[in-house]
Amino acid sequence: MAGTNPSPSEYIQHHLQNLTYGNHPEHGWSLAHSAQEAADMGFWAIHLDTMGWSIGLGLIFLCLFRKVAKSATTGVPSGLQNFVELMVEFVDQSVRETFHGRSRLIAPLSLTIFCWIFLMNLMDLIPVDWLPGVAAKVGEMFGADPAHVFFKVVPSTDINATLGMSLSVFALIIFYSIRVKGLKGFLAELTLHPFNTPNKLAQIALIPVNFLLEFVTLIAKPISLALRLFGNMYAGELIFILISLVGIWQLPLHFPWAVFHILVITLQAFIFMMLTIVYLSMASEDH
């Protein structure tokens, strides 16, 4: 635990604070020393831990898969190739079942989403004090107060990470909608459903209502996608932190929750992937 015997609420808050580097109104570009400072930085700040871990995990995923892809043989596959082929086939099948269009992007996109989110979620299973403890020691070596060294290892408990992905998916939804239906078709879909009438005048009057409904539907997609993953991971991480507060008794509690969490992290990665495929498939289907 960082610092000298923090209270439980301090401990929890410390664990849920990102290592933020940004433009503080008073201190300029610097690391935030408290949650308040981080909040003061506003938009022009970056979570170093989230970025570092997510990019690192993404690179692990890509290096692993690239290594296999480079030496992929058509003969009898070896251990790692087996695993990679299993993943690829699993994703390929999911895409094929749901997405009926032809796209070279969807399947690799889904594979990346699944593996990357799975790896990011997997960080949840590392005991909550280990990596922040190491970070505090490293920070101490560089002369920082360990109580101010924040370190959140699970990138998917950062709303920025999940929202970053879901907004990219959202951009793809709009891109596919416009590509398949044309700009006019896309706008028509937004404004002429679900209420439509043959009467032209009544139809024009209904446009704002339709647009309101359809726009909420559209915007709900990336928001729900991001918040579902974030909420699940955040809650899971919070429970891990709470469990770690009870001292030695955390062992019998930590184990079942970790086992259950293995299911949750896989499921959340799968749900994010499936919903992405479903949304893109809906976007590229012409009614």
Added chain:
Amino acid sequence: MNLNLTLIGQAIAFAVFVYFCMKYVWPPVTQALAERQKKIADGLDAASRATRDLELAQEKATETLRESKDEAARIIEQTHKRSNQMIEEARETARAEGERLVAQARAEISQEINQAKDELRGQVAALAVVGAERILESSIDEAKHRELIDKLAAEL
């Protein structure tokens, strides 16, 4: 929980990862998978073809075996027939030869009998003449009585 630059950073990282995955990971793996699938399909095809060939060959072998058995039986039967025929022929020849020999022997025998009869006749005639000579003690004209004696001898 603050929305900040991390959002954009994550989106960029995500885009780069997806691009890399699409460009350098997905195609080789799926290609390898497709090729292996084709190879396995070919292999299974060849296996089923080989099974069919084997079945055909077995059928053919059975057929050939059956034919050769028939042929062998036919040859054996023919041989039997031929040997029987030869035995029959040999028997026939032997019988004819035997009959011929018997007939020849018979002819010889009858010829010898006739010869012996002739000799006997001659001797009887001479004996009769000698006897008559002795009885009569006189010389009889041999030429005169010869005819008579011969007639007598022929009656024997």
